[in-house]
Amino acid sequence: MRSSLVHFPMKGLNLLHFVWCLLSLSFCSADIFTRFNDIPTSTFDFIIIGGGAAGSVVANRLSEDPKVSVLLIEAGPSNEGILNSEVPAFQQLLVGSIYDWNFTSTPQEALNNRILTVSRGLLLGGSTSTNLMVYTRGSSDVYDRWAHITGDKGWSWYQLQPYIRKASIHLFLDFLQLLISLSVIRMSVHSFNGTNFVSLAGFPSPIDSKVIGTTQEQDSEFKFNLDYNSGNQLGIGWVQSTVGFGVRSSSATSYLGPKTTRRKNLHVLLNTRVTRVLPVDDAKPLTVRTVEFTQDAGKTIQRVLAQKEVILSAGAIMSPTILLNSGLGPAEALSSLNIKVVHDLPSVGQNLTNQPNLPNSFLVNSTETLETVSRNSTLEAEFLYRWNETKTGPFVDTPNIFMGWFRLPSNSSIFEQFDDPAAGPNTGHFELIFSNGMLTANPPASGNFLSLRTSVSSPVSRGEITLNTSNPLDYPVINFNLLSSEFDFFAIREAFKAAIRFVSTPSWAGYILAAPANATTDEELDEYIRMTAVTQNHPTGSCSMSPKGASWGVVGPDLKVKGIHGLRVVDASVFPSYPSAHTQAPTYFVAERASELIKKDWGLGL
Numbered sequence: 001m002r003s004s005l006v007h008f009p010m011k012g013l014n015l016l017h018f019v020w021c022l023l024s025l026s027f028c029s030a031d032i033f034t035r036f037n038d039i040p041t042s043t044f045d046f047i048i049i050g051g052g053a054a055g056s057v058v059a060n061r062l063s064e065d066p067k068v069s070v071l072l073i074e075a076g077p078s079n080e081g082i083l084n085s086e087v088p089a090f091q092q093l094l095v096g097s098i099y100d101w102n103f104t105s106t107p108q109e110a111l112n113n114r115i116l117t118v119s120r121g122l123l124l125g126g127s128t129s130t131n132l133m134v135y136t137r138g139s140s141d142v143y144d145r146w147a148h149i150t151g152d153k154g155w156s157w158y159q160l161q162p163y164i165r166k167a168s169i170h171l172f173l174d175f176l177q178l179l180i181s182l183s184v185i186r187m188s189v190h191s192f193n194g195t196n197f198v199s200l201a202g203f204p205s206p207i208d209s210k211v212i213g214t215t216q217e218q219d220s221e222f223k224f225n226l227d228y229n230s231g232n233q234l235g236i237g238w239v240q241s242t243v244g245f246g247v248r249s250s251s252a253t254s255y256l257g258p259k260t261t262r263r264k265n266l267h268v269l270l271n272t273r274v275t276r277v278l279p280v281d282d283a284k285p286l287t288v289r290t291v292e293f294t295q296d297a298g299k300t301i302q303r304v305l306a307q308k309e310v311i312l313s314a315g316a317i318m319s320p321t322i323l324l325n326s327g328l329g330p331a332e333a334l335s336s337l338n339i340k341v342v343h344d345l346p347s348v349g350q351n352l353t354n355q356p357n358l359p360n361s362f363l364v365n366s367t368e369t370l371e372t373v374s375r376n377s378t379l380e381a382e383f384l385y386r387w388n389e390t391k392t393g394p395f396v397d398t399p400n401i402f403m404g405w406f407r408l409p410s411n412s413s414i415f416e417q418f419d420d421p422a423a424g425p426n427t428g429h430f431e432l433i434f435s436n437g438m439l440t441a442n443p444p445a446s447g448n449f450l451s452l453r454t455s456v457s458s459p460v461s462r463g464e465i466t467l468n469t470s471n472p473l474d475y476p477v478i479n480f481n482l483l484s485s486e487f488d489f490f491a492i493r494e495a496f497k498a499a500i501r502f503v504s505t506p507s508w509a510g511y512i513l514a515a516p517a518n519a520t521t522d523e524e525l526d527e528y529i530r531m532t533a534v535t536q537n538h539p540t541g542s543c544s545m546s547p548k549g550a551s552w553g554v555v556g557p558d559l560k561v562k563g564i565h566g567l568r569v570v571d572a573s574v575f576p577s578y579p580s581a582h583t584q585a586p587t588y589f590v591a592e593r594a595s596e597l598i599k600k601d602w603g604l605g606l
């Protein structure tokens with residue numbers, strides 16, 4: 001195993017790391033509290049709910065102005081010192097752990113009524129502290145469609161470029177990786193002075209040559225794409241990940257910075273669950289600026305007022321939940337639960353969209369896969385030792401190696417029934433993701449695998465977040481209606497067939513021993529899909545943006561909640577259509593632009 005996992009030299013690491021430490025001195029870091037009463041001030045201009053991808057960005061950017069006082073409230077604990085979150089290879093150990101909200105879905109009708117687990121990060125950094133670290137922007141079409149839907153050109157690919165560049169910093173671990181990067185990614189589209197690290201894998205995998213081989217053998221169907229983040233996502237490319245110096249780069253490690261430097265005007269309150277947002281008494285027009293929270297699971301309820309604005313960044317599951325509990329949502333549904341309606345907003349929780357995913361595992365004729373490491377605690381300890389001592393070795397990488405997006409043929413029968421749901425010609429209908437081993441912390445006792453996950457990139461199915469009780473501490477009812485649209489079912493079926501074609505090329509001869517399903521007919525394949533599909537953990541759209549004055553939607557293009565003063569939503573719930581990407585990068589972009597919109601509104605330094 002080890003002989004094939006030859007690592008890249010890391011000579012440049014120490015110098016680069018030193019330079020990074022110097023740079024980071026200008027970074028934001030905050031005073032961190034676990035008890036509200038310990039915070040030395042009780043006057044806050046802005047209160048941000050949720051310290052995930054979006055909330056951390058907004059907290060950083062608003063507190064750049066030293067005159068502004070910011071409170072960031074996070075339900076989970078600190079991210080510091082959590083090994084499983086730091087080691088990229090240990091991501092699967094976080095799913096279903098104490099750092100996971102562990103939501104579940106309702107029985108999904110199209111999936112034989114299976115209940116799905118719904119993972120969300122419960123710690124500083126939110127889901128960016130637990131996610132798979134894939135960095136994908138989607139296509140230029142996606143953002144141009146956002147601009148079109150919202151009537152705000154500011155959301156277009158071109159106008160978002162400054163925010164995209166502020167959000168990420170492309171990193172070269174050493175000279176060799178620089179050379180590889182020069183040939184692998186399009187330098188012109190990446191940023192070298194942004195905030196969150198993005199890098200290529202630090203370690204080669206034994207299946208690299210097979211994947212690349214197929215793109216050469218079957219160029220007409222599976223073309224190679226040097227850089228799927230250039231605006232055109234179509235084709236197979238090397239995975240880019242939010243990893244820096246062999247360590248996960250989350251919104252907490254990047255935007256909330258090392259503890260050594262402190263912004264006295266940014267206060268981070270951990271282990272604190274927000275229950276509701278409340279109107280300011282008698283304020284006309286209707287103004288919502290009070291945040292209600294508990295630090296002891298509901299025994300005591302406290303309140304804090306924002307002088308300027310409250311920014312809701314609790315994510316696509318919890319942001320609509322907090323609004324609904326606050327009486328901001330569909331009036332009839334709230335009344336039936338005896339929740340006092342503060343403002344009728346029929347779209348809150350609606351249009352929830354998520355990607356379905358088939359975790360296909362192919363049995364392979366090899367022992368050089370992740371299973372061999374999982375099953376050998378001596379080997380695992382060796383790799384961990386190496387990671388811990390030098391941040392080198394196989395554990396610097398996430399399980400993902402390559403990924404790619406593809407379109408259904410334009411003469412596919414499904415287009416007789418459906419308009420093309422993709423945002424444009426550079427945008428995929430389905431996605432393939434490769435790992436050299438099963439994507440699980442607990443592989444079966446024997447067998448080695450290729451994971452070739454297939455998913456729908458431009459899903460049509462819509463679900464909803466609703467409430468079951470009037471207790472804000474109860475979990476919401478989450479229904480994705482996954483694969484309920486015939487289009488999505490068609491796309492995931494075709495994606496699976498494409499995966500089979502992919503591994504049937506000469507490159508894989510003698511390697512693949514068995515496909516994950518004995519599906520020779522569409523009926524058998526459909527049953528496999530119903531029995532194995534899960535979510536890709538990318539919910540969006542539940543507090544959607546819509547044009548100013550539209551009768552639907554939750555926030556305007558400026559992210560202010562419709563009909564209300566003092567309250568914005570900034571997170572993945574506001575996406576007005578699916579980004580055809582894994583959702584962390586688009587969330588960072590939205591949060592960077594949102595921060596600037598807020599600063600401009602209040603005349604703060606940009």
Ligand SMILES: Cc1cc2nc3c(=O)[nH]c(=O)nc-3n(C[C@H](O)[C@H](O)[C@H](O)COP(=O)(O)OP(=O)(O)OC[C@H]3O[C@@H](n4cnc5c(N)ncnc54)[C@H](O)[C@@H]3O)c2cc1C
Nearest residue numbers: 050052053054075126127131132133134274315572582584
């Ligand atoms: C297991 C997993 C794997 C993923 N893999 C990838 C990937 O590889 N690539 C990718 O691009 N995306 C991935 N994602 C998705 C990506 O991480 C999210 O889209 C992104 O983090 C969304 O950002 P957000 O700010 O909307 O929400 P989050 O990052 O989830 O942040 C929300 C924050 O709000 C806090 N919060 C919620 N409710 C309350 C409350 N009532 N009071 C106080 N705080 C609250 C939460 O604890 C959390 O910290 C993955 C997600 C998961 C869960």
Ligand SMILES: *[C@@H]1O[C@H](CO)[C@@H](O)[C@H](O)[C@H]1NC(C)=O
Nearest residue numbers: 096097098099100101102122
């Ligand atoms: C999620 O499940 C794990 C495993 O059962 C548990 O340890 C953890 O406390 C759960 N998280 C929450 C928020 O309940």
Ligand SMILES: *[C@@H]1O[C@H](CO)[C@@H](O)[C@H](O)[C@H]1NC(C)=O
Nearest residue numbers: 162165166191192193194195
């Ligand atoms: C990053 O570099 C670009 C190009 O040199 C420059 O325009 C931009 O202002 C820089 N951004 C930051 C945050 O320094």
Ligand SMILES: *[C@@H]1O[C@H](CO)[C@@H](O)[C@H](O)[C@H]1NC(C)=O
Nearest residue numbers: 346347348350351552553576
């Ligand atoms: C869902 O989104 C569509 C636009 O994609 C919109 O027309 C519709 O009104 C939305 N539904 C709700 C309930 O908001």
Ligand SMILES: *[C@@H]1O[C@H](CO)[C@@H](O)[C@H](O)[C@H]1NC(C)=O
Nearest residue numbers: 364365366509510511512513
């Ligand atoms: C596995 O590969 C070896 C060569 O590496 C070959 O000899 C053997 O026949 C293969 N096994 C199967 C079941 O194909």
Ligand SMILES: *[C@@H]1O[C@H](CO)[C@@H](O)[C@H](O)[C@H]1NC(C)=O
Nearest residue numbers: 002375376377378379380382
């Ligand atoms: C486990 O890994 C160790 C260290 O590389 C190796 O010496 C040993 O042979 C492996 N054990 C098995 C059962 O493969």
Ligand SMILES: *[C@@H]1O[C@H](CO)[C@@H](O)[C@H](O)[C@H]1NC(C)=O
Nearest residue numbers: 083381384385386387388389
């Ligand atoms: C990593 O190294 C440090 C310092 O030597 C040690 O304290 C710590 O226990 C090590 N952690 C792991 C997981 O090996």
Ligand SMILES: *[C@@H]1O[C@H](CO)[C@@H](O)[C@H](O)[C@H]1NC(C)=O
Nearest residue numbers: 408409410411412413414415
């Ligand atoms: C679509 O066109 C291709 C190439 O012209 C052809 O091979 C294929 O059979 C067509 N498919 C359908 C469903 O018509």
Ligand SMILES: *[C@@H]1O[C@H](CO)[C@@H](O)[C@H](O)[C@H]1NC(C)=O
Nearest residue numbers: 105106468469475476477478
């Ligand atoms: C709704 O609440 C009832 C009890 O009030 C509970 O039995 C039921 O499981 C809940 N349903 C969901 C989907 O949470």
Ligand SMILES: *[C@@H]1O[C@H](CO)[C@@H](O)[C@H](O)[C@H]1NC(C)=O
Nearest residue numbers: 361363514515516517518519
């Ligand atoms: C597929 O069918 C073959 C032959 O009937 C059987 O040996 C094999 O176990 C089946 N595989 C799966 C994954 O069901």
